[in-house]
Amino acid sequence: MSVVVALDWTPNTNHTGLYIAKARGFYKDEGLDVKLVSPHVNNYKTTPANRVALKEALFAICPSESVISYHTHNGTKPQIRAVATILSTSTSAIVTLDSSGIDRPAKLEGKLYASYGARYEGRIVQQMIIDDGGKGDFVESTPPMLGIWNTLLEGKADATWVFMGWEGIEAEMRGVKLNVFKLEDSQVPYGYSPLLVTHPDTIEGSPDMVRKFLNATSRGYKLAAEHPEEAARIFLEAVQAEHVDCPLPEPLDASMVVKSHLYTAQHLLDGQGRWGHQELKAWDAFLDWLSDRGLLTKKCQSREQPDTANFTSLDGLRQGDVGDTIPRNSVDSSSLFTNDLLPPSN
Incomplete structure (x- = not known):
């Protein structure tokens, strides 16, 4: 089965488990043909979350704010849902x-x-x-x-x-x-970032595929956590092989990649040695903070001139043109994510 993953940035060590899973054949073991799409291919004209919302990609990497936004925007955006956190702690x-x-x-x-x-x-x-x-x-x-x-x-x-x-x-x-x-x-209890997200329709319609994808991806990130220098070597080779048709804007610096892997490896697994697992209390804490500070509101940002009542400019948001307050109790944290599709041994 073909699987497109929309990255949030040009390849970096937050993505290492994905590249390792592909290079080491972990996805192939699960019957998946995975393509990793860097946003430089179209100069970031479409956000990774929107690629999932439009069903141009089955998975994407994005921050928790994107998940919250897709669940609270009062327009017609389809929802997305987090199925794994890439980092267990904030970096x-x-x-x-x-x-x-x-x-x-x-x-x-x-x-x-x-x-x-x-x-x-x-x-x-x-x-x-x-x-x-x-x-x-x-x-x-x-x-x-x-x-x-x-x-x-x-x-x-x-x-x-x-x-x-x-x-x-x-x-x-x-x-x-x-x-x-x-x-x-x-004292900002920032949410998980970055996350792996997919469309709710994918979770409902193809749960076995999602499980297979996350199983292989988990293997990749666990290898990165346990063997960061080996992971750096695999990552460098895999990135070069994956992006032959559309080379990166700048080549990766091998020594920087090694040092970055040594840093990131410390943040991949939680205290129980699990990759991808999200805690309800972490989502609750961030949403509570947004609500307490008056930031949980209905209007969305627009880089362009806003043309509907649901949008405003970035300046408008900071200056109070935020729309109605979204009641905190109307946002169910458990609807934003799931751990159910992660490997049971994870």
């Missing part, structure tokens, strides 16, 4: 250049933040600034998705959101010192 953070002097969230006041344009992103950053004593006024720009990190390195933005296991490792290897604002340090 993401807001970062600034050490040389900028912006060494705490409050100092982002009035600064330029390079945004991915996500529904909750700017308001989460805004709340971190407010909770640190600022007013929450900053400029949220939306440069081309795959160039966001470079805007910070080139001094064209003051801050952005990264994975410390990837961009953080790159900065370290380039001798670029960063100020790192972890969300948990600002």
Whole structure:
């Protein structure tokens, strides 16, 4: 069976288990022919979550905010559901250049933040600034998705959101010192990210296929967790083989990939040695925080000029044009994810 997986970014060590599962024949063992699609093939014109919603891909990688958004948008978007978390603990953070002097969230006041344009992103950053004593006024720009990190390195933005296991490792290897604002340090119980998601119709109609896919994927990530240096070698070879027809914008740096694997390996399995398992309390905590801070609201963001009552701009969201409040008790956390399709031994 052919299976398309839409990645959230160009290949990096958050994706390593997928590439290992393909290279080592784990998917083939399950009767699956898996294709991993990097967003650089169309310069990120379609989000990975939307590819699943449109049934252009059977699986995608996205953050928990995307899952929440598809379950709470009052338009006609189909839902998506998380079937595994790739990382058991958070490795993401807001970062600034050490040389900028912006060494705490409050100092982002009035600064330029390079945004991915996500529904909750700017308001989460805004709340971190407010909770640190600022007013929450900053400029949220939306440069081309795959160039966001470079805007910070080139001094064209003051801050952005990264994975410390990837961009953080790159900065370290380039001798670029960063100020790192972890969300948990600002008492933000951030949700799982990234996640593997699929369409509810796929779960209902092809549960055995989903189980086979997750079984093979779990084997790949467990190998990465237990043998990170071997995983780095497999990953590098697999990425090159997978993307012959559409080479990456920039080749991977082998030494960085090794160092990144050593970092990421520590975050792949939970305290019981399981990959992919999600806790209801983690989803509840993030949703509770969004609700308590007034961020659980109906309007969605638009990078373009909004043309319906359901959408607003990123500036509009930060300035309070958010639509009606979504009652917290109307969002059932258990409907957003399932562990039921993970390997029983996982």
